[in-house]
Amino acid sequence: MSKVLIVAEHLNGELNAATAKCVSAAQALAPAVIDIVVLAADPAAVAAQAAQIAGVNKVLSVTNAANAHAIAQVQAPQIAALAAGYSHVLGPSTTFGKDLMPCVAALLGVNQISDLMAVDGAHAFKRPIYAGNAIISVQAPADQTVVATVRTASWPEAAQGSSASIEAVSVDAALPRHTRFVGLAAGATDRPDLQSAKRVVSGGRGVGSEENFKIIYALADKLGAGVGASRAAVDAGYVPSDLQVGQTGKIIAPELYVAVGISGAIQHLTGIKDAGTIVAINKDGDAPIFEIADIGLVGDLFQILPELEAALG
Missing domain, CATH: 3.40.50.620 (HUPs)
Incomplete structure (x- = not known):
């Protein structure tokens, strides 16, 4: 056995x-x-x-x-x-x-x-x-x-x-001395850890800028959610790399995943394939993300997200 x-x-x-x-x-x-x-x-x-x-x-x-x-x-x-x-x-x-x-x-x-x-x-x-x-x-x-x-x-x-x-x-094992802890650099946040969060809100290239990404954080705070991003958003400098979801980022399976301004490249979809409910918000109705989304909203994210926040109270 x-x-x-x-x-x-x-x-x-x-x-x-x-x-x-x-x-x-x-x-x-x-x-x-x-x-x-x-x-x-x-x-x-x-x-x-x-x-x-x-x-x-x-x-x-x-x-x-x-x-x-x-x-x-x-x-x-x-x-x-x-x-x-x-x-x-x-x-x-x-x-x-x-x-x-x-x-x-x-x-x-x-x-x-x-x-x-x-x-x-x-x-x-x-x-x-x-x-x-x-x-x-x-x-x-x-x-x-x-x-x-x-x-x-x-x-x-x-x-x-x-x-x-x-x-x-007690463990009798020789421990190496060539590796030592120097420090841990991590962003301070009250939001849930991305890999263990039950709800995640992610932003993509469509968010437009680091300044505009505040709208993603605001919705995440309303939902008590973790925050993620596509590789395009990370490469563009909107957010740090530790928020990246996908093949070269984090593989996650939250109960709710909200993809905002994310087109749905295969590398990103790899990271969310086991998510429970996927909500996609994108102005391009032909974006690949809608093929796997359970709920899709076609429209301007800068109009839809404030309305969602207001509805959440």
């Missing part, structure tokens, strides 16, 4: 929703055990949150000052040491997971499976290729530990309400 170890993603004492999505992927394996490992300088709060995820058997709590910041080269040796006895080690296909899990796979001497989106068996999986335009079946060696990143857009969050046991563990 499979035994799965999931690496928890967290920041500032808050567990990222991507961890619960990894649990859903793990449950598809029908394993004997699903454990979560939390690495931090003080993991108590995050471990308590992880213990509430349904289906989790045990939370391994690793306390180490070196884990104060999520540095892949520091955490990977610890995870590789803990992987003994587990058949699968999973992490989210987020910036955190994409940085960390290849290091874990390298230390274990196995190939990583990226963007796991479906489980066909204990060692058989599906993952997207060609920007999501094709799905490939992957067979991992049965005699090796499976190390994989989970495509969070393809899995729901596992339910809450459990009370798994929490076990403090």
